[in-house]
Amino acid sequence: MQRRISRQVRVGEALIGGGAPVSIQSMTNTQTSDTEATIEQIRGLEAAGCDIVRVSVPDLPSAQALRGIMDGISIPLVADIHFDHTLALEAISQGVHKLRLNPGNIRDPEKIKLIADKAGEKGIPIRIGVNSGSIDRERYGKPTPEALVQSGLDEAELLESRGFRDIVISLKSFDVTTIIDAYRLMAQQTDYPLHLGVTEAGLLRQGTIRSAVGIGALLAEGIGDTLRVSLTAAPVEEIGVGIEILKSLDMLERGFTIISCPTCARCKLDLESIAIEVERRLSAIDTLPPLRIAVMGCVVNGPGEAKDADVGVAGAQDGGVIFAHGKAVRKVTAEAMVDELIAEVQRVADAR
Ligand code: SF4
Known part of the structure; x- marks a missing residue:
């Protein structure tokens, strides 16, 4: 896959665009003023x-809490302004x-210029966060x-x-086909990081699928420099989904x-319980390198998949083969x- 190469912006220690790895973002849902x-x-x-x-900044106490928040965290902080x-x-x-500015609700050009000038002085980028729900309909009509x-x-x-060039753009909608077409158009016309x-996108299951389809389709075309999965769920779930989307496209190790x-009629194991337990125990190992672990029900595809993975198990009549x-x-x-599988994973991980 050929990635679109955009211009690059720096967000604290993180880079967006210009061939940098696709970064994963999320947004808090606490009161920002509650540092x-x-x-x-x-x-x-x-x-x-x-x-x-990113944190939402709905009022002055929230804005005034930002420095204190930054003192307590290690990743770059984005202020979401409407x-x-x-x-x-x-x-x-x-x-x-x-x-992050929403062009749909700060519409006075003079105010935007003021922000551009001050952000430029400080050398911080601005994301233009276009959202179909808040687009200026008088000016642009329907959110096509x-x-x-x-x-x-x-x-x-x-x-x-105003001479301000550290721009990132997003073009978000609930409608997956709309965002795919919108980002494709933007990618053709500009070199802004996207x-x-x-x-x-909805609750965990629906939101995961809609995000994987929309974000995944674009990434597979080489479009996209950073992402946020948006879920009605604990924000930490968004990170797990973002990581899996990138891993699915071999964009993250x-x-x-x-x-x-x-599983099917050939499987003689409670494979689902085994796979869930393997996932639970591997998740608890902090230092695990990127490994592929196969958990397969029988000898039809089991040995082949288990052999291609770093570590695996394939079910057999009286148990399985590691x-x-x-x-x-x-x-x-x-x-x-x-x-036995976890012990083998640990051995392989230790040898790396
Ligand atoms: S690996 Fe075996 S048990 Fe699993 S789906 Fe294939 S044939 Fe069925």
């Missing part, structure tokens, strides 16, 4: 693999690493892909008119991947299968 709770949630996101975190440009100016004064793109381009032109997302079969680096290493009983 302690917000720091605690962000630390959980950091531990889960979040690269950049309606009130003075909150953006305060967020910049607080030293925030990036702003073309309308989303034009809204983003007009805002970018305004920022560029932040991907399907917005208001992090953590383990389980290859497990759907494989490592493509070789059968020993037979195990069904009862000992999880312990």
Whole structure:
């Protein structure tokens, strides 16, 4: 896959675009003015693999809390601003690493220019976060892909008119086909780094699938420099989904991947319980390198998949066979299968 090479922006220690790895973002749902709770949630996101975190800034106490939040976390902080440009100016004064502006609700060009000038002085980027739900309908009409793109381009032109170029653009909608078309259009017309997302994607299951389809389709075409999976769920779930999307496209080497079969009449094991337990126990190992672990029900596809993985088990009549680096290493009983597989994973991991 040929990745679209965009211009690059720096967000604190993180890079977006210009060939940098696709970063994973999330957003807190604590009250931002509650510094302690917000720091605690962000630390959980950091531990889960979040690269950049965004907080909403709905009022002055939230804006004034930003510096304190940054003191308690290790990843770059983005301030999400709607309606009130003075909150953006305060967020910049607080030293925030990036702003997200919604062109749909800060519409006065003079106010946007003020923000551009101050962000430029401090050297922080701005994401133009176009959202179909808040697009200026008087100006752009229905939120078609073309309308989303034009809204983003007009805002970018305004920022560029002040000599401000550290711009990231997102074009979000609940409608997956709309975002795919919108990002494709934007990718053809500009070299801005693109932040991907399907917005208001829903609860965990639906939101995961909509995000995987929308974000995944674009990434598979080489479009996209950073992403946020948007779920009505604990923010930490968004990180897990983002990581799996990137791993599915071989765009991220992090953590383990389980290859497990759907089972059928040939399977003599409670494979689902075994796979769940393997996943639970591997998740608890902090230092695990990127490994593929196969958990397969029988000898039809089992040995082949287990051999191709770093470590695997394939079910057999009286238990299963453990494989490592493509070789059968020993037979195990069904009862000992999880312990033996985890021990083998640990051995392979330790040898790396
Ligand atoms: S590996 Fe075996 S048990 Fe699993 S789905 Fe295939 S044939 Fe069925």
